[in-house]
Amino acid sequence: MKKIFLALILFAAIVTTGIFTRAQKIDDIADIVEGSKILVLNYHQVDNKNNPLAVHVADFEAQMKYLADSGCVTITPDELYAGLNGEIDLPEKPVLITFDDGYIDNYTNAFPILKKYGLRATIFIIPAFTSNNPAYMTWDQLKEMESAGITVESHTMTHPKLEELPDDEIRSELLNSKTLLEENLGHPIEFLAYPTGTYNLHIAGIAQDVGYKGAFTIKYGIVDRGSNFFALERVPIFNTAQKTMRDFYERTAWRQSFEEFGWTKR
Numbered sequence: 001m002k003k004i005f006l007a008l009i010l011f012a013a014i015v016t017t018g019i020f021t022r023a024q025k026i027d028d029i030a031d032i033v034e035g036s037k038i039l040v041l042n043y044h045q046v047d048n049k050n051n052p053l054a055v056h057v058a059d060f061e062a063q064m065k066y067l068a069d070s071g072c073v074t075i076t077p078d079e080l081y082a083g084l085n086g087e088i089d090l091p092e093k094p095v096l097i098t099f100d101d102g103y104i105d106n107y108t109n110a111f112p113i114l115k116k117y118g119l120r121a122t123i124f125i126i127p128a129f130t131s132n133n134p135a136y137m138t139w140d141q142l143k144e145m146e147s148a149g150i151t152v153e154s155h156t157m158t159h160p161k162l163e164e165l166p167d168d169e170i171r172s173e174l175l176n177s178k179t180l181l182e183e184n185l186g187h188p189i190e191f192l193a194y195p196t197g198t199y200n201l202h203i204a205g206i207a208q209d210v211g212y213k214g215a216f217t218i219k220y221g222i223v224d225r226g227s228n229f230f231a232l233e234r235v236p237i238f239n240t241a242q243k244t245m246r247d248f249y250e251r252t253a254w255r256q257s258f259e260e261f262g263w264t265k266r
């Protein structure tokens with residue numbers, strides 16, 4: 001019993017030391033995103049609210065400045081897909097910046113900062129709320145953003161817990177959102193972010209069946225050639241108000257550490 005206890009302590013110490021060493025070592029995001037590894041960041045709200053999903057505006061700006069100063073190149077989901085398939089060469093430090101839900105602050109607060117630093121981003125939209133709910137963006141705002149380097153994709157029609165729905169409703173959530181976004185924005189919608197991040201093979205199969213090429217989860221990790229196109233990993237960035245950049249570094253660094261310790265993928 002004692003031996004097991006000691007082994008556990010030793011294991012915990014190794015893991016903890018590893019993580020902190022790694023987190024402290026990383027002072028250049030180039031250490032994180034190289035070659036075919038793609039860092040996918042996941043934001044929700046950019047606002048000075050103290051809710052768990054919000055990143056304060058000044059923190060968001062510091063993070064975007066950091067990405068730009070580090071020479072990161074922001075890519076689209078299409079480029080991620082083509083890069084992983086070997087159809088195109090990805091830039092040296094590819095980063096995909098994503099937002100879920102389509103809150104109005106993405107337009108009022110995040111968009112000017114993204115433009116200022118020449119960064120692209122992808123927003124996963126709930127089209128039932130578009131032009132329908134003042135907390136979310138309008139079709140005109142989405143079109144304006146798309147003309148300036150932002151990509152809009154689907155986050156389902158009404159943001160349900162997909163795993164609790166019968167198949168026909170899962171299918172209509174996935175297909176109707178895709179169709180409505182395509183009609184309003186005039187381009188194919190081929191990528192999805194699972195609402196609440198939950199997914200399973202069955203849901204992924206329906207997504208593929210209705211015409212999506214890939215789907216993003218909230219599974220903490222980095223995307224690389226070992227990733228499943230329908231279970232793409234992301235690094236969540238939220239509520240960084242207390243620790244600002246330190247927190248941002250650590251989240252991107254820990255993600256790498258998890259993989260080094262084999263807590264990864266599938």
Ligand SMILES: [Zn+2]
Nearest residue numbers: 100101195196
């Ligand atoms: Zn969501």
